[in-house]
Amino acid sequence: MIDSALPVPDRNRPPALSRALAAPQPTATVGEIHCADPRLLCRNVNVHYGLAHAIRNVSLDIGRNEVLAMIGPSGCGKSTFLRCLNRMNDTIDHCRVTGEILLDGQDIYAGDIDVVPLRAQVGMVFQKPNPFPKSVYENVAYGPRIHGLARSKRDLDEIVERSLLRAALWDEVKDRLHEPGTGLSGGQQQRLCIARAISVSPEVILMDEPCSALDPIATARVEELIDELRESYTIVIVTHSMQQAARVSQRTAYFHLGDLIEVGTTDDIFTRPSHQLTEDYITGRFG
Amino acid sequence: MAYTTQQHTVQRFDSELNQVAALVDQMGHLALDQLRRSLASLNNEDAADAHAIIDRDKLINDLDVQIDEQIFRLIARRQPLAKDLREILALGKVVADLERAGDETRKIAGLTVRFYEGESHPPGEPILRDIHTMAAYVCNMMEASLAAFAGLDVERAVAVLRLGDGLEGEFRSTLRRLSTFIMEDARNVGYFVDIVLGIRALDRFGVHAKNIAGHVIFLAAGEDVRHLSADAVQHLLDGRPPAAVLDPGADAGPS
Numbered sequence: 376m377i378d379s380a381l382p383v384p385d386r387n388r389p390p391a392l393s394r395a396l397a398a399p400q401p402t403a404t405v406g407e408i409h410c411a412d413p414r415l416l417c418r419n420v421n422v423h424y425g426l427a428h429a430i431r432n433v434s435l436d437i438g439r440n441e442v443l444a445m446i447g448p449s450g451c452g453k454s455t456f457l458r459c460l461n462r463m464n465d466t467i468d469h470c471r472v473t474g475e476i477l478l479d480g481q482d483i484y485a486g487d488i489d490v491v492p493l494r495a496q497v498g499m500v501f502q503k504p505n506p507f508p509k510s511v512y513e514n515v516a517y518g519p520r521i522h523g524l525a526r527s528k529r530d531l532d533e534i535v536e537r538s539l540l541r542a543a544l545w546d547e548v549k550d551r552l553h554e555p556g557t558g559l560s561g562g563q564q565q566r567l568c569i570a571r572a573i574s575v576s577p578e579v580i581l582m583d584e585p586c587s588a589l590d591p592i593a594t595a596r597v598e599e600l601i602d603e604l605r606e607s608y609t610i611v612i613v614t615h616s617m618q619q620a621a622r623v624s625q626r627t628a629y630f631h632l633g634d635l636i637e638v639g640t641t642d643d644i645f646t647r648p649s650h651q652l653t654e655d656y657i658t659g660r661f662g
Numbered sequence: 663m664a665y666t667t668q669q670h671t672v673q674r675f676d677s678e679l680n681q682v683a684a685l686v687d688q689m690g691h692l693a694l695d696q697l698r699r700s701l702a703s704l705n706n707e708d709a710a711d712a713h714a715i716i717d718r719d720k721l722i723n724d725l726d727v728q729i730d731e732q733i734f735r736l737i738a739r740r741q742p743l744a745k746d747l748r749e750i751l752a753l754g755k756v757v758a759d760l761e762r763a764g765d766e767t768r769k770i771a772g773l774t775v776r777f778y779e780g781e782s783h784p785p786g787e788p789i790l791r792d793i794h795t796m797a798a799y800v801c802n803m804m805e806a807s808l809a810a811f812a813g814l815d816v817e818r819a820v821a822v823l824r825l826g827d828g829l830e831g832e833f834r835s836t837l838r839r840l841s842t843f844i845m846e847d848a849r850n851v852g853y854f855v856d857i858v859l860g861i862r863a864l865d866r867f868g869v870h871a872k873n874i875a876g877h878v879i880f881l882a883a884g885e886d887v888r889h890l891s892a893d894a895v896q897h898l899l900d901g902r903p904p905a906a907v908l909d910p911g912a913d914a915g916p917s
Contacts, residue, residue: 618741645743647884658746659670 401431405650406639410438414609420474422455429455431633442610444624451630453613457581461497462490498572502584504564506556511548514556518575542570543600562593582612598623617657621645629653675740682732686753689725690808693764700770701797712774722764729757752881756874763870769863785853789843792836796861800868807874814882819875823892826872833865
């Protein structure tokens with residue numbers, strides 16, 4: 376295990392200009408950043424958008440079979456941090472990520488890492504359901520096909536059925552597999568996107584406000600699904616709903632102005648947080 | 663930009679919480695006043711006033727129901743978390759303790775009725791002395807508890823727990839003193855049971871005051887201190903890390 380006190384490698388050292396702009400120093404995180412059985416290990420992660428320092432020296436473990444909720448006000452960096460976990464920030468020209476993020480011990484920012492299989496290993500579900508303009512079947516089959524996970528049509532059929540079953544959508548779509556995915560309801564579309572993410576056998580699923588466009592019933596179904604998926608995957612969810620974070624996660628991380636202010640068990644964070652900023656945020660005392 | 667404030671962004675939440683806290687405070691002082699008046703009725707041998715005190719317990723019961731309704735509404739509408747959640751849970755528990763404390767004061771007023779109404783033969787002053795000693799002890803506890811509640815004063819609440827730890831000893835030594843009255847004059851036996859029940863009621867009143875002090879510590883410090891001695895609570899509180907507070911003014915952060 377990497378000690379958070381270890382210096383970051385030279386290639387990660389920020390240039391002098393950014394160091395000067397980064398003052399004041401990042402706030403020390405309150406709470407236990409380590410967990411018993413980590414799948415993702417993040418150490419001294421910094422993200423700059425041009426000159427803006429969006430994530431400031433964040434270190435955090437994310438465990439197997441754990442749902443980690445990331446909360447914080449808009450612009451606090453939680454989505455930016457989430458996008459670091461499968462290198463989605465690589466697509467932004469002026470974004471620079473430093474520090475270490477290890478997935479099962481492998482540095483995902485190492486030079487020889489291919490981001491395509493990485494993004495299959497670390498799947499993502501977005502705020503707004505975004506099914507491909509293809510059939511329900513093709514939405515789920517696309518990933519396994521391009522990653523070569525199915526040797527035959529029968530294999531592919533099995534993967535599609537298994538993924539839709541795991542996403543709790545099979546019973547609702549089994550008779551309309553060849554209808555457009557975009558014709559499903561919002562909640563069904565989001566579960567279709569989850570089925571698409573799990574069809575390529577990921578290890579981690581990242582969810583960026585997955586229920587913000589859904590009604591309460593569809594939200595409840597997705598939350599139930601998150602709970603079931605936890606048995607097989609590591610899930611990291613960004614949410615603006617405190618109640619949702621409290622309902623679905625085992626650990627919660629609170630971000631504020633790019634700092635990871637506090638991380639702890641969800642039970643502790645929502646009943647007796649240690650940091651005043653965490654308490655002010657979750658009790659709605661931010662002005 | 664200031665990021666933290668003591669007030670909720672939704673200020674209506676503050677006023678609703680304050681309203682409940684004010685009602686609880688009112689209920690607490692009503693219960694305390696009931697105890698003082700019931701002791702005065704015993705002292706003044708005023709059975710009529712004792713009846714008025716017993717009737718006035720309805721005010722406490724009404725407040726109990728009213729506050730519970732407001733707490734239900736607050737939970738349903740605001741879905742409180744962290745300190746707010748602890749505050750609302752603590753308020754509900756304080757109310758339950760105050761309602762029971764109010765019931766105990768009725769028992770003291772009942773002694774006045776039993777001893778001084780009609781053609782009864784009241785006990786002598788010495789045998790009642792221990793009731794007033796015990797009452798002073800628990801009155802002191804309840805006053806301190808209500809002050810700790812009003813000011814979220816953990817130190818004061820721990821002091822009440824310390825008094826609470828001594829309550830059982832007070833009760834037992836009172837029983838011992840009462841026994842001597844029986845040994846001296848067997849005619850006192852008739853009063854003995856009533857007075858013991860009165861002292862037990864005062865003991866229970868003190869236990870409710872102690873419970874309220876525990877709820878104050880839960881609310882202010884987030885620690886559940888039920889079933890712990892005052893020393894253990896002090897040890898627990900001393901061992902807590904200081905609250906981490908980021909100075910918002912010192913943090914420019916990214917734009």
